Amino acid sequence: MVDMTLRDGMHAVDHQFTPQQMTDIASALDDAEMDVVEVSHGDGMGGSSINYGFSAASTGEYLDAVAPELTDTQLSVLLLPGIGTVEELDLAAEKGADICRLATHVTEADVSEEHFEYVTDRGLEADGVLMLGHMAPPETVLEQAELMEEYGADAVYIMDSAGAMLPSDVRDRVGLLSDELSIDVGFHAHNNLGLGIGNTLAALDAGASTVDGCLRGLGAGSGNAQIEVLVGVLEKAGYDVGPEFFGVMDAAEEVLMPMLTEDTMPTLDNDSLMLGYAGVYSSFLRHTRRAGERYDVDPRAILTRLGEMEVVGGQEDLITDVASQLADGRDATADDD
Amino acid sequence: MVDMTLRDGMHAVDHQFTPQQMTDIASALDDAEMDVVEVSHGDGMGGSSINYGFSAASTGEYLDAVAPELTDTQLSVLLLPGIGTVEELDLAAEKGADICRLATHVTEADVSEEHFEYVTDRGLEADGVLMLGHMAPPETVLEQAELMEEYGADAVYIMDSAGAMLPSDVRDRVGLLSDELSIDVGFHAHNNLGLGIGNTLAALDAGASTVDGCLRGLGAGSGNAQIEVLVGVLEKAGYDVGPEFFGVMDAAEEVLMPMLTEDTMPTLDNDSLMLGYAGVYSSFLRHTRRAGERYDVDPRAILTRLGEMEVVGGQEDLITDVASQLADGRDATADDD
Numbered sequence: 001m002v003d004m005t006l007r008d009g010m011h012a013v014d015h016q017f018t019p020q021q022m023t024d025i026a027s028a029l030d031d032a033e034m035d036v037v038e039v040s041h042g043d044g045m046g047g048s049s050i051n052y053g054f055s056a057a058s059t060g061e062y063l064d065a066v067a068p069e070l071t072d073t074q075l076s077v078l079l080l081p082g083i084g085t086v087e088e089l090d091l092a093a094e095k096g097a098d099i100c101r102l103a104t105h106v107t108e109a110d111v112s113e114e115h116f117e118y119v120t121d122r123g124l125e126a127d128g129v130l131m132l133g134h135m136a137p138p139e140t141v142l143e144q145a146e147l148m149e150e151y152g153a154d155a156v157y158i159m160d161s162a163g164a165m166l167p168s169d170v171r172d173r174v175g176l177l178s179d180e181l182s183i184d185v186g187f188h189a190h191n192n193l194g195l196g197i198g199n200t201l202a203a204l205d206a207g208a209s210t211v212d213g214c215l216r217g218l219g220a221g222s223g224n225a226q227i228e229v230l231v232g233v234l235e236k237a238g239y240d241v242g243p244e245f246f247g248v249m250d251a252a253e254e255v256l257m258p259m260l261t262e263d264t265m266p267t268l269d270n271d272s273l274m275l276g277y278a279g280v281y282s283s284f285l286r287h288t289r290r291a292g293e294r295y296d297v298d299p300r301a302i303l304t305r306l307g308e309m310e311v312v313g314g315q316e317d318l319i320t321d322v323a324s325q326l327a328d329g330r331d332a333t334a335d336d337d
Numbered sequence: 338m339v340d341m342t343l344r345d346g347m348h349a350v351d352h353q354f355t356p357q358q359m360t361d362i363a364s365a366l367d368d369a370e371m372d373v374v375e376v377s378h379g380d381g382m383g384g385s386s387i388n389y390g391f392s393a394a395s396t397g398e399y400l401d402a403v404a405p406e407l408t409d410t411q412l413s414v415l416l417l418p419g420i421g422t423v424e425e426l427d428l429a430a431e432k433g434a435d436i437c438r439l440a441t442h443v444t445e446a447d448v449s450e451e452h453f454e455y456v457t458d459r460g461l462e463a464d465g466v467l468m469l470g471h472m473a474p475p476e477t478v479l480e481q482a483e484l485m486e487e488y489g490a491d492a493v494y495i496m497d498s499a500g501a502m503l504p505s506d507v508r509d510r511v512g513l514l515s516d517e518l519s520i521d522v523g524f525h526a527h528n529n530l531g532l533g534i535g536n537t538l539a540a541l542d543a544g545a546s547t548v549d550g551c552l553r554g555l556g557a558g559s560g561n562a563q564i565e566v567l568v569g570v571l572e573k574a575g576y577d578v579g580p581e582f583f584g585v586m587d588a589a590e591e592v593l594m595p596m597l598t599e600d601t602m603p604t605l606d607n608d609s610l611m612l613g614y615a616g617v618y619s620s621f622l623r624h625t626r627r628a629g630e631r632y633d634v635d636p637r638a639i640l641t642r643l644g645e646m647e648v649v650g651g652q653e654d655l656i657t658d659v660a661s662q663l664a665d666g667r668d669a670t671a672d673d674d
Binding site: 166167168193194195196197198199201202217225226228229230232233235236237245246249252253262268269270273274276277298300301 | 503504505530531532533534535536538539554562563565566567569570572573574582583586589590599605606607610611613614635637638
């Protein structure tokens with residue numbers, strides 16, 4: 001089990017955890033015998049920038065704050081090829097990271113080939129992450145995961161980045177990979193459809209051997225699987241769980257919560273629900289709202305249509321086209337008004 | 338689909354919705370073509386008392402506020418035999434209720450026999466609710482549901498009152514009842530294990546034909562299934578959903594949310610997690626905390642043990658026994674200290 005509080009959880013605090021806060025959280029997670037903690041800017045190493053938001057400290061400072069706290073817990077870092085560079089990999093290796101997760105869009109595993117080589121050359125465990133996993137059918141996800149396995153991945157995680165999967169979607173993808181790959185399969189949930197825990201349970205049921213979560217359900221958007229809840233649920237379901245239940249609960253409520261304000265807590269509001277329902281990235285929200293006003297169309301209808309078109313980041317120019325089409329369609333059938 | 342915002346949601350606001358607020362919420366739900374709305378004190382009609390907390394208005398005032406707003410949406414009331422009386426049933430019938438749900442502990446369906454007779458005699462649909470459904474094995478739940486069917490129930494709901502079920506627990510119980518009963522089977526989730534949506538989906542998958550939820554996940558403890566999310570999830574999963582997705586979202590965010598303060602929103606904190614994990618009622622929390630302090634034992638260990646003993650309300654006197662036993666057990670193995 002991988003705790004993401006100090007990586008995906010960074011999104012919820014605008015990447016502003018201080019090194020001291022990271023020390024405190026990592027120490028509590030190590031006490032609770034968490035298997036792995038991941039530490040990086042929310043968008044991975046190298047993410048601290050005008051594009052993705054500056055973090056409160058550098059990757060080196062964060063790793064220095066966390067590494068000495070960990071006894072049996074492994075230290076993971078995240079790198080998205082294109083955002084992070086080999087310099088960050090060097091730094092992570094030097095600072096004591098045990099694992100580097102390499103994340104690409106679900107259909108672009110091939111951009112990670114040289115990164116896998118570099119990570120494994122440094123003696124770190126190299127895991128692959130396929131983001132926005134709902135955007136490709138199970139067979140495609142398998143092909144991409146097989147590429148990562150070929151590059152030397154020790155595990156491949158399917159990431160439901162938009163929180164758009166149903167339990168059946170999870171079972172189909174995780175089940176196929178578990179059957180066909182000879183390496184570990186992992187799953188990373190988001191809670192946009194209220195299925196953070198339900199989908200993680202479905203993944204384990206379908207053969208996943210490692211899953212992600214965050215203390216108190218922190219994370220981008222409506223957050224990740226709430227990890228202390230996940231530990232309790234898995235104990236109840238009879239799984240052999242590494243982390244210690246009460247210890248993870250303590251890390252959540254006694255260590256993390258005093259650092260947060262009400263408005264940093266992820267909520268399942270209409271915006272995050274729509275992102276999960278439509279299966280699109282949060283960057284579309286603002287633009288669809290503006291187009292909705294301009295064309296007098298419900299922005300949720302625009303998001304739904306964009307989801308059907310399986311748009312990805314960079315295709316924001318399609319938004320006004322869709323809004324205009326929907327407006328025309330409505331006018332054409334509204335002659336009676 | 339039954340919206341519980343004006344009944345189970347009353348717990349989250351200490352039963353203080355005003356009649357005008359009920360009017361506004363019911364009207365929005367009717368606009369959204371919700372199948373049924375349930376309106377009562379959180380503990381059912383007659384619940385307004387020193388024991389369960391006084392509501393802001395009477396049952397009659399609430400029904401007068403809601404009934405005229407409903408066009409196609411049906412009006413349900415809840416009655417727990419022992420709390421509510423036949424006088425309240427008369428009132429509900431007079432005020433235009435379409436359905437009366439009769440709720441008993443999962444092993445005490447027999448106390449509802451005469452109430453079913455009375456409800457059906459008045460021409461109302463009489464549905465049964467088996468509370469704390471996790472506390473009895475599927476075969477026992479079936480026996481109790483068969484009693485309610487025999488008494489004239491049009492449907493029987495399994496209520497996961499403590500939010501203690503896993504999807505497999507839900508499938509086992511709902512599946513058996515769906516196979517064996519000739520009436521509709523319903524499911525009512527709580528979110529203590531983060532499975533409000535996941536369990537409701539499991540229930541529908543196992544044959545349930547009606548399910549409960551609340552706008553924005555309101556409800557006792559960590560809340561019910563978040564009903565606007567549920568509608569979106571079911572549409573996505575291909576179910577033929579009655580209520581209109583965007584309309585239910587609007588009811589949640591535009592009508593309900595402005596009535597609430599941050600601290601009325603249900604949260605999945607350590608307390609509610611422990612209740613789901615141990616499968617005990619919230620009334621035990623305060624007592625176990627006090628016993629934990631007195632005996633220097635983690636109150637969560639006491640709750641876990643009480644859950645294994647399957648305690649029910651009224652057995653609070655067992656708490657100090659358990660705390661004392663746990664303290665002795667620890668002392669006996671702590672000679673090295």
